[in-house]
Amino acid sequence: MNSETLLSLIFAYLALACVAFAVLVIMLRNPVQCALALVGVVFHLAGIFILLRAEFLAAAHIIIYAGAIIVLFLFTMMLLNLGVVERARQFHVQAPLAIVVGAILFLEFVVLTGATITVGAQGAHSPAWVAGQGGNVQALGQVLFRDYLLPFEIASVLLTAAVVGAIVLAKQKPRRPRSSSQMGVGEWMAERYEKAKTREQDPAEPR
Amino acid sequence: MVQVAWLIPALPLIAFAINGALGRTYLKKRTGIIANAGVLGALVVSVLLFVAQLDHAEPETVSLWTWAVSGDFALDIVLRVDALTLVMLLVVTSVSFMVHVYSIGYMDNDPGFWRFFTYLPLFVFAMIMLVMANNLLVLFVFWEAVGLCSYLLIGFWFERQSASAAAVKAFLTNRIGDVGFLIGLLLIWHVFGTLNYDEIFSLAPVVEAARPGILTLICLMLFVGAMGKSAQFPLHVWLPDAMEGPTPVSALIHAATMVTAGVYMVARFNPLYVLSSTAMTVVALVGAFTALFAATIGLTQNDIKRVLAYSTVSQLGLMFMALGVGAFTAAIFHLATHAFFKGLLFLGSGSVIHGTDEEQDMQRMGGLFGKMPVTGATYIIGGLALSGIIPLAGFWSKDELLGATLLSGDLGYLLFVLGALASLLTAVYTFRMIFLTFFGKTRMAAERFSHVHESPRVMTVPLIVLAVGAVGAGFVGVPPEHGLIHNYLHDTFLAAEFAGLVHVPSTVFVLALMAVSTVIALLGILVAYGIFMRRSPAPESVAGLAPPLHALLVNKYYLDDFYDAVLAGGTRTAGGLFAWFDLNIVDGVVNLIGLVVRGVGGGLRRMQTGRLENYAFSVALGTALVLAFYIMMAR
Amino acid sequence: MIIPALEYYLVLGAALFIIGLLGVLVRRNLLIVFMSIELILLGANVTFVGFAVALNNMLGQAFVIFSLTVAAAEAAVGLAIIVALSRHRDTLNVDEIDTLKG
Numbered sequence: 001m002n003s004e005t006l007l008s009l010i011f012a013y014l015a016l017a018c019v020a021f022a023v024l025v026i027m028l029r030n031p032v033q034c035a036l037a038l039v040g041v042v043f044h045l046a047g048i049f050i051l052l053r054a055e056f057l058a059a060a061h062i063i064i065y066a067g068a069i070i071v072l073f074l075f076t077m078m079l080l081n082l083g084v085v086e087r088a089r090q091f092h093v094q095a096p097l098a099i100v101v102g103a104i105l106f107l108e109f110v111v112l113t114g115a116t117i118t119v120g121a122q123g124a125h126s127p128a129w130v131a132g133q134g135g136n137v138q139a140l141g142q143v144l145f146r147d148y149l150l151p152f153e154i155a156s157v158l159l160t161a162a163v164v165g166a167i168v169l170a171k172q173k174p175r176r177p178r179s180s181s182q183m184g185v186g187e188w189m190a191e192r193y194e195k196a197k198t199r200e201q202d203p204a205e206p207r
Numbered sequence: 208m209v210q211v212a213w214l215i216p217a218l219p220l221i222a223f224a225i226n227g228a229l230g231r232t233y234l235k236k237r238t239g240i241i242a243n244a245g246v247l248g249a250l251v252v253s254v255l256l257f258v259a260q261l262d263h264a265e266p267e268t269v270s271l272w273t274w275a276v277s278g279d280f281a282l283d284i285v286l287r288v289d290a291l292t293l294v295m296l297l298v299v300t301s302v303s304f305m306v307h308v309y310s311i312g313y314m315d316n317d318p319g320f321w322r323f324f325t326y327l328p329l330f331v332f333a334m335i336m337l338v339m340a341n342n343l344l345v346l347f348v349f350w351e352a353v354g355l356c357s358y359l360l361i362g363f364w365f366e367r368q369s370a371s372a373a374a375v376k377a378f379l380t381n382r383i384g385d386v387g388f389l390i391g392l393l394l395i396w397h398v399f400g401t402l403n404y405d406e407i408f409s410l411a412p413v414v415e416a417a418r419p420g421i422l423t424l425i426c427l428m429l430f431v432g433a434m435g436k437s438a439q440f441p442l443h444v445w446l447p448d449a450m451e452g453p454t455p456v457s458a459l460i461h462a463a464t465m466v467t468a469g470v471y472m473v474a475r476f477n478p479l480y481v482l483s484s485t486a487m488t489v490v491a492l493v494g495a496f497t498a499l500f501a502a503t504i505g506l507t508q509n510d511i512k513r514v515l516a517y518s519t520v521s522q523l524g525l526m527f528m529a530l531g532v533g534a535f536t537a538a539i540f541h542l543a544t545h546a547f548f549k550g551l552l553f554l555g556s557g558s559v560i561h562g563t564d565e566e567q568d569m570q571r572m573g574g575l576f577g578k579m580p581v582t583g584a585t586y587i588i589g590g591l592a593l594s595g596i597i598p599l600a601g602f603w604s605k606d607e608l609l610g611a612t613l614l615s616g617d618l619g620y621l622l623f624v625l626g627a628l629a630s631l632l633t634a635v636y637t638f639r640m641i642f643l644t645f646f647g648k649t650r651m652a653a654e655r656f657s658h659v660h661e662s663p664r665v666m667t668v669p670l671i672v673l674a675v676g677a678v679g680a681g682f683v684g685v686p687p688e689h690g691l692i693h694n695y696l697h698d699t700f701l702a703a704e705f706a707g708l709v710h711v712p713s714t715v716f717v718l719a720l721m722a723v724s725t726v727i728a729l730l731g732i733l734v735a736y737g738i739f740m741r742r743s744p745a746p747e748s749v750a751g752l753a754p755p756l757h758a759l760l761v762n763k764y765y766l767d768d769f770y771d772a773v774l775a776g777g778t779r780t781a782g783g784l785f786a787w788f789d790l791n792i793v794d795g796v797v798n799l800i801g802l803v804v805r806g807v808g809g810g811l812r813r814m815q816t817g818r819l820e821n822y823a824f825s826v827a828l829g830t831a832l833v834l835a836f837y838i839m840m841a842r
Numbered sequence: 843m844i845i846p847a848l849e850y851y852l853v854l855g856a857a858l859f860i861i862g863l864l865g866v867l868v869r870r871n872l873l874i875v876f877m878s879i880e881l882i883l884l885g886a887n888v889t890f891v892g893f894a895v896a897l898n899n900m901l902g903q904a905f906v907i908f909s910l911t912v913a914a915a916e917a918a919v920g921l922a923i924i925v926a927l928s929r930h931r932d933t934l935n936v937d938e939i940d941t942l943k944g
Contacts, residue, residue, distance in 0.1 A: 026877075026881075045884055051845075073877065080928050092867070095868040113852040121897070122898050125899055143900040158912070162916075820867055
């Protein structure tokens with residue numbers, strides 16, 4: 001067994017596992033199990049990246065996906081207390097139609113893969129160049145921080161905006177009403193109106 | 208001296224501006240004082256000008272400013288001060304002032320007090336500008352402005368359905384006349400190329416020579432406007448309804464001043480009218496017919512103010528009759544005297560209404576003389592003046608007017624008969640009114656009768672002043688044909704003399720006519736006394752002599768019903784047809800388009816489920832289709 | 843040199859993409875819909891890296907970094923939206939959230 005066959009076998013395993021876990025993600029009832037299946041997908045995908053000699057991205061996927069995003073999912077589930085298995089119907093009525101369209105789309109992708117889009121100009125970053133930089137991480141660093149520094153920094157702005165947005169969206173509304181001196185006039189009027197309305201509905205309530 | 212003429216319109220305008228701006232919130236009752244001050248100022252300046260111009264009543268003009276310039280047409284705001292204007296100014300400002308004083312008492316309890324005293328000076332301003340205009344367009348603007356004030360004041364108590372309906376009726380009827388007036392104005396602009404009085408008058412003979420007949424058309428069109436404003440048959444229907452307004456308004460606008468604007472306008476354009484005998488004949492015939500026609504209706508009305516309204520229509524008819532035979536001075540003379548005694552009668556009727564707690568039906572009055580002696584006495588003076596009893600104001604002017612008619616030629620005999628009959632009926636309905644209101648046994652409930660009271664001093668003093676006017680105003684025309692007013696207005700109406708329309712009567716003729724006039728008036732009073740005081744024959748039996756005629760008169764010749772059925776009904780039917788067309792054809796098409804769009808939209812709306820996964824599915828389907836197309840093309 | 847051929851990687855990426863798309867289309871639970879979106883992004887990442895290696899161009903790998911950024915931001919904001927939504931509507935079923943309906 002030469003190394004090429006071995007690598008192909010490893011790829012076959014990793015790819016099949018990826019697909020299998022991905023199918024589990026969309027098939028399982030329990031969201032927690034889905035999240036764990038997603039972790040499986042990410043781990044096997046990281047293997048594929050190693051196969052492609054993209055070690056840094058393999059590590060980054062595990063750290064960011066498994067370590068951050070999926071943990072965030074799990075946190076959210078716990079926060080919303082959705083750990084219990086939902087008895088309700090899981091799939092949408094349009095599922096059969098969607099599967100047909102998905103299958104057609106997949107077929108089209110495969111056709112296109114074999115036919116047209118696999119050609120392209122060879123870039124400058126040959127394996128020899130990568131080795132010359134000292135490895136994948138150094139090579140990626142060279143590209144990212146020298147040629148694409150500005151987009152990288154802009155990405156940080158995007159992340160900052162996302163953090164702020166997330167906090168604003170998820171922030172709890174204050175339970176206790178503020179004292180009237182802290183309210184705007186409109187708010188104060190609205191509250192007075194509400195109070196008056198409840199009094200009207202329930203005259204027994206003391207003023 | 209003439210340079211201060213601008214003060215005359217300016218003072219009421221200032222009073223209007225102050226009252227309009229501050230009356231509602233700040234001045235309230237004090238608006239009355241301001242309005243009175245403004246009108247009094249106008250009166251004082253008018254008198255001063257009149258005295259200053261007494262010797263030489265040459266037309267003078269005061270340029271204020273240029274309003275608009277368009278090409279070679281410049282519209283200057285110029286005040287004209289000549290004999291005719293000054294006579295009109297005196298009448299307008301003096302009667303206005305009396306009415307203003309009176310209104311303080313009459314409107315005392317009205318919540319719209321400030322509004323009343325805002326409209327009233329506005330009217331005075333507009334009326335003054337109307338008579339002082341030196342330009343047909345300015346005349347037209349203020350012609351409309353007094354119409355607007357009339358509308359506002361008729362509908363002063365707009366909460367009442369009938370008042371706002373009367374206001375609309377007055378406005379619409381006047382609008383018909385105004386269309387004629389506007390056509391006349393545009394014709395003059397087209398033919399003469401100018402709207403300035405003096406230029407028009409000097410060009411008139413040239414135009415008549417160049418284009419025969421055009422002047423007749425212009426004069427008739429202008430007269431249509433005068434018919435609307437001065438309530439001549441068949442456009443008289445609005446004036447009796449205008450009595451829905453407060454009584455001082457009826458006195459000022461719908462008796463003394465505004466309704467005489469038509470007479471003034473025809474007199475002002477006398478150089479044009481004398482050149483068109485056809486137009487003159489039409490004016491005279493319409494006037495004479497209206498005089499008799501309205502007088503007959505006045506015989507049967509029971510609303511005290513409506514009797515006076517028909518009387519006003521009748522007297523205006525007499526004025527037009529005089530204008531039509533070229534007796535312009537007599538017409539203006541009658542206009543002036545009429546303003547005093549008709550203003551007096553209206554204010555007197557207002558006093559009666561005020562004192563009897565808003566009673567207007569004469570059949571439910573009677574015996575009021577003892578309760579309100581000042582009102583009664585002044586009212587009788589006004590009635591005598593209206594009937595034409597020597598030596599009161601109405602006698603001199605009406606006598607002169609009838610005399611001029613009789614001398615004017617063949618048609619004059621017919622006109623004289625109509626006018627004399629109208630005078631007879633005038634005396635009858637006037638004294639019917641006086642007897643029913645002030646004498647005999649009261650027909651009021653005892654409880655209400657006990658509450659009848661004389662009006663306050665602020666109302667009776669104007670009555671007394673106007674009564675003095677009703678007695679004395681006629682003496683400006685004494686001796687007949689050679690009085691003060693004749694000399695004063697002589698130059699203004701020179702055109703009539705040139706046209707050979709002025710006939711100087713002999714002394715015998717004048718004296719004979721005076722006798723005839725007096726006999727006519729006394730006969731009328733006697734008839735009224737017999738029927739309505741002695742009740743022999745009783746009014747009912749007189750009415751029973753010719754029931755259809757009586758019904759005809761009571762229903763005002765069914766003219767209102769005729770207009771209602773034919774004009775209003777026709778309009779309504781046409782409106783119904785158009786509405787049907789609009790509802791079924793036009794709307795049908797529109798609705799059809801709407802329904803189609805709605806149907807399509809409703810179908811499309813189903814696609815908008817609002818569910819995210821449906822939209823995502825559409826995206827996926829679209830991607831699949833695009834890729835399929837791409838693959839096909841790549842083959 | 844890439845073993846096995848690039849096409850296999852592309853088909854794997856396509857498979858992950860389609861599975862993720864199906865997840866978005868058929869699942870009612872909003873959380874799982876979001877996980878499916880992550881699957882779509884992973885499929886894209888595989889394609890990027892595959893091309894980067896096959897074409898000797900590091901840009902493809904650099905781009906995955908940005909893709910990861912987007913995924914992280916999307917997860918953060920998306921989950922915040924889910925939290926806010928569950929407070930208001932008491933449901934996470936996509937087909938019950940239809941206020942967009944015309």
